[in-house]
Amino acid sequence: MLSPELLQRLIDAIDAVFDRSDDFEFSVEIDPTEAAPEVLEALVANQLSRVSIGVQDFDPKVQEAIGRTQTFEQTKTVIDWLRGQGVHNINLDLLYGLPWQSGTRFRATLAQVMTLAPTRLAIYGYAHVPWMSKRQTMIPTAALPGPKARFELANCARDTFSAEGYVPIGIDHFARPEDSLSQAQANQQLKRNFQGYSDDPAETLIGFGASAISTFPGGFSQNAAATSAYQARVANDGLAGMRGFVMDIDDQVIARCIEQLMCYFAIDRAALSALPADRVAEVWARFAPCQMPSRTRCRSAQTGLRSMTGFNPLSASLRITSIPTWPTATRIPPRSDARGGTHSQPSRSVSCSVSVTLSPANHVRPYSTGTLSPFTLIPVDRNSGSPSFTCSCRASVASANIAVSRVDARV
Structure with a gap:
């Protein structure tokens, strides 16, 4: 994480270009094992309003297998401090399918997570791809849960969250009924972008930093992945984009349909009304074999x-x-x-x-x-x-x- 001085320079630079709206939200992902008090204080001083913390699993044997040691006590200490400073929107992320995970171990983790009373929760399936991620070669394949066990772990999390009153959001998120994400889903305003589910109505998402992806109404752009290449592009050209994709009208219709399916598991044709009717009709016809009547x-x-x-x-x-x-x-x-x-x-x-x-x-x-x-x-x-x-x-x-x-x- 950046030092307080560099963090302040970054925030000041962004504020110099963009005005903060009335519904401005400042969200940061925090690692409790690296969250120095002075860094947290700098974030709070700049109106930090939401924090996301990766938990994965609190079981020591699971943490040892994935090379990530983060105790429940460390996590609780950071969350309690943030709430004491007025930051009440807390997101926690968990993984199922990790090595040595079992129903008993995972239920213990879920019980601990519930005592932290997060505002939002996300439960993702661990993807074991050692040919792409070299550090995963250290994870014992034999210790990974099989497909049936993974399904049962995911169901265990879903049952636990639902029993505690969390609202299912899309395919992998949960939120308290009073949270803005739940309200967006109820009001048909839920969005899905590269960062997950969002209630942000903006059509443009600007990504800063190496490999960051920006979204525009007409396409996408990704910054150079390597830090050195990113810095060189900014220094030489002022723009860090390395590759992108321009969407034509058909692409935009399909993208909106995919977003609808990701958010609501159905497509509402009325939500496509802002796009050209003739293109919507042609793309819609391609979906005919997959469609059910609009009322069902x-x-x-x-x-x-x-x-x-x-x-x-x-x-x-x-x-x-x-x-x-x-x-x-x-x-x-x-x-x-x-x-x-x-x-x-x-x-x-x-x-x-x-x-x-x-x-x-x-x-x-x-x-x-x-x-x-x-x-x-x-x-x-x-x-x-x-x-x-x-x-x-x-x-x-x-x-x-x-x-x-x-x-x-x-x-």
């Missing part, structure tokens, strides 16, 4: 799935959308499924998009792969009026009926 969409919500009308979650226990163009016919007798559920066994099949609601919504979990997922492709009899797929839910809490809502007739 799927999204992940807490530990299960819920049907949505527009973007408003329904509390109904089951929603079946029939297909008017299909004549009603007797369903083929179901056959047993390896997971304990049953599904129809057709002689001819097509690929279908499905709309599902599980009941009770707060206690049912979808399977990670295979049997049940938000956009499962299910073989159904082409002559059936309302084909269905029945699956026993995890932990045998309930069963869920899934009805076809739209068909992409690819026999």
Whole structure:
């Protein structure tokens, strides 16, 4: 971290160019093991309003394996000091899938994290790529949890956060109901950028420093990755950008659709109204095989799935959308499924998009792969009026009926 003197020079330089808005937020990522008191004091003196702290895992054996020693006490001391200075917006980041992580160890970490009462939480899956990150070659591969264990660890975190009242945000974030991120999601103003989920309405994000990425309405630009190259470009040209991508209108439409899916697990065509209608229509047509009726969409919500009308979650226990163009016919007798559920066994099949609601919504979990997922492709009899797929839910809490809502007739 920069010294207090260099930190102040940097802040003064930014303030000399940009005026602070009324809703100005000053957020900094802090490592509790390197957070010197004088640096924290300098940040607070410059209106620090939010802090992000990487926890990963508090278990000593896990920390030793990843070469990162950061005790719970060190983290709590920094957080308590910040709150004493009026900085109440605290974000904590955790990882699942780390070496030696187990359900017991991870639950202990989650219990400690909950005592810190963060405003926001993020839970990411550890990616083991030693061919790209040389330091990961020191991590014992045999100690890494397998796919099923990773899924259970992620579910453990999700269940813990939800039970404590945190609102799920997108694919990997959680926030207190009163937090601005939760409010942005509720008001359809949530954004996703290179830094994660955001409630910032600005269309331009300027990145300073080596490898930083800037976002503009018409594309992206990335600074030189090496510090020496970054410094040379700034000294010689005044601009540090090394590469970028200019988005045409189609790219902008697709980018907005991707952002909608990342934020809400569905696409609201009304959100594309600011883009040229003819280009939106053409790009939209490409998505036709994947679309469900606008009144019925799927999204992940807490530990299960819920049907949505527009973007408003329904509390109904089951929603079946029939297909008017299909004549009603007797369903083929179901056959047993390896997971304990049953599904129809057709002689001819097509690929279908499905709309599902599980009941009770707060206690049912979808399977990670295979049997049940938000956009499962299910073989159904082409002559059936309302084909269905029945699956026993995890932990045998309930069963869920899934009805076809739209068909992409690819026999």
